[in-house]
Amino acid sequence: MTLPSVQIHGAEYLSLKSLAKVVGNPPILARTRGTVRIQLGSSSLVLTVGSQKVRVGKSVVVLSESPRRFGGGIIVPLELLPIALGARYGENYVNWDPETRVARIGERAYSVRLLRVRAYPDHTRVVVEETRPHDFVLREDGASGRVVLELKRGIVSPSIRSSQVPDGLVASIEIQQLDNDSRITIHGAERRLRSKVFALERPDRIVIDLFPREGPERSSRQAETVTKTTPERADKLKPVARGVESTEPSDLLLSRQFVKTVVIDPGHGGRDSGAIGQSGAKEKDIVLDIGIRLRQLIEENLGMKVIMTRTEDVFVPLENRTMIANRHRADFFISLHVNAAPRSRAVGFETYFLSREPSDRGARASAVRENTALNLEGVGQDAQRGLKTVLWDLAQTFYVRESSELAELLLNELGQNLKVDNRGVKSAPFFVLIGAAMPSVLVEVAFITNPEEEQKLEQETYRQRVALALLNGIAKFKTRYEKRVGSMSAPSPVVR
Ligand SMILES: [Zn+2]
Numbered sequence: 001m002t003l004p005s006v007q008i009h010g011a012e013y014l015s016l017k018s019l020a021k022v023v024g025n026p027p028i029l030a031r032t033r034g035t036v037r038i039q040l041g042s043s044s045l046v047l048t049v050g051s052q053k054v055r056v057g058k059s060v061v062v063l064s065e066s067p068r069r070f071g072g073g074i075i076v077p078l079e080l081l082p083i084a085l086g087a088r089y090g091e092n093y094v095n096w097d098p099e100t101r102v103a104r105i106g107e108r109a110y111s112v113r114l115l116r117v118r119a120y121p122d123h124t125r126v127v128v129e130e131t132r133p134h135d136f137v138l139r140e141d142g143a144s145g146r147v148v149l150e151l152k153r154g155i156v157s158p159s160i161r162s163s164q165v166p167d168g169l170v171a172s173i174e175i176q177q178l179d180n181d182s183r184i185t186i187h188g189a190e191r192r193l194r195s196k197v198f199a200l201e202r203p204d205r206i207v208i209d210l211f212p213r214e215g216p217e218r219s220s221r222q223a224e225t226v227t228k229t230t231p232e233r234a235d236k237l238k239p240v241a242r243g244v245e246s247t248e249p250s251d252l253l254l255s256r257q258f259v260k261t262v263v264i265d266p267g268h269g270g271r272d273s274g275a276i277g278q279s280g281a282k283e284k285d286i287v288l289d290i291g292i293r294l295r296q297l298i299e300e301n302l303g304m305k306v307i308m309t310r311t312e313d314v315f316v317p318l319e320n321r322t323m324i325a326n327r328h329r330a331d332f333f334i335s336l337h338v339n340a341a342p343r344s345r346a347v348g349f350e351t352y353f354l355s356r357e358p359s360d361r362g363a364r365a366s367a368v369r370e371n372t373a374l375n376l377e378g379v380g381q382d383a384q385r386g387l388k389t390v391l392w393d394l395a396q397t398f399y400v401r402e403s404s405e406l407a408e409l410l411l412n413e414l415g416q417n418l419k420v421d422n423r424g425v426k427s428a429p430f431f432v433l434i435g436a437a438m439p440s441v442l443v444e445v446a447f448i449t450n451p452e453e454e455q456k457l458e459q460e461t462y463r464q465r466v467a468l469a470l471l472n473g474i475a476k477f478k479t480r481y482e483k484r485v486g487s488m489s490a491p492s493p494v495v496r
Helices: 016-023 080-089 230-234 283-301 318-327 361-371 381-418 451-457 460-488
Strands: 005-008 011-015 035-040 043-048 053-056 059-062 068-070 073-077 094-097 102-105 112-119 124-130 136-141 146-151 170-177 182-188 194-200 205-211 223-228 261-266 305-308 332-339 349-354 422-428 440-447
Touching (some): 005 068, 011 016, 011 068, 016 035, 016 080, 035 080, 043 080, 080 102, 112 170, 124 170, 124 182, 136 194, 146 205, 261 318, 283 460, 332 381, 332 460, 349 381, 381 422, 381 460, 440 460
Parallel strands (some): 261 305, 332 440, 349 422
Antiparallel strands (some): 011 073, 035 043, 053 059, 068 073, 094 102, 124 205, 136 146, 136 223, 146 182, 194 205, 349 440
16 A cells, blocks of 8 residues: 655655555544544544644654644644554554655564663663564674674664764664674774673563773683573573673662753853843843753752753853763753744743754744854854764654653643743754754743743743743653663563
8 A cells, every 4th residue: 555645844744544544444533623533453543633742542642743734634744654553553563664664564573673772971771672582692892892782583673773872982883684683783982892781571672781991901802702592581680791790780770860960051152142032131141040040959959960061151062062961971951942933922931852854833943043053153054964964863763752751841840830821842953952862852931032021031030930840840850761761670580
């Protein structure tokens, strides 16, 4: 079955009718205007025209664009197709290749479904999520700084791509689909990687922890091979790597506190003043003040380490801001901004996560405005595009879900605490978020172009309230994230 798609502002859509045809059930219009439900096997899909949020079964998925009306019908972003197919036929049986845009059902179901990378202060963790356990071999090549994982009879999901990992320890991860096996090659930055590997269940996954190789190697062997097979996986959660320093997986240490460091990025600064209000308030000053207040609140209440990209009125190139975050191995990154709009009546706040295409016209305008610092840095159009391609995959593959969740939590708190219009979670291509090797969001706290909002922003008490609301959102994200990661890699043995 081939389905026609429509392109609008560079984003690709599919008609609701086509989507319904593929999943084999007609769309049912709800009483609420613009809300549609489609049955997908035992669960259902609920979408609303103009809303990026789609409910699939019990979970909510935030799309990069909203379903909209077009040519007398409703169209939905193309990315909804693999989601709906997965829910309808079972995720393991749907193979969606975003490159060729072909969905295959029940054919060569992939067995390696997701790759996650996370940088911690002393190591980087690569998690390979499987749909079934594989026999695997891990080879560590000290001389070349490579760590190679081969999954026997593995089929890599086409959504996993080779990526750069600018975290200082790992340089890149290369994905290869061989005839019978899948190969994942981790290239170290500066040729120095030491690894530990272990397998966990529910979901099946292989965890590789990478550490810097310090001092002269104990063993001068060029390569060491570690083999591990499936039957061991249920009863032994110990690292199987050679030279095991401790019998406990590093999860034990991590589970106490995962989320330790946050980077607060007050937008603009120096010669880049950002948006300016009618009475002369400058975005760069307001966001710096909110950022400093937020830092104090986080340090006092959450005991986390806070790194600021600037604490003074100085110009910081956009790229350096994420580099600061990557260098400190931050757990998440929050860029603070104040909105501006030609219509001076516009009010409310917005939170953003990174997407290739803006989610609406307002999001496009925000991205254009926030990206203008690149021109001040003298970065040409071509270089801007290059930067975007290189860094895109990483951000896109690994952190979108967490970033949109953080954006959502911050938005809810701002809404509850400030009682101002909530303009929703949006997404757009913000350069300042692109290189971040961690969940990252951009917050537009109010419209400086609206005289009333400008007046509020000039009040210390209001800026403190904004900082407090952000603190609450961060606290919720921290708790939720730690709970999830904690249960995912719980060190207690798995009971069958
Ligand atoms: Zn800004």
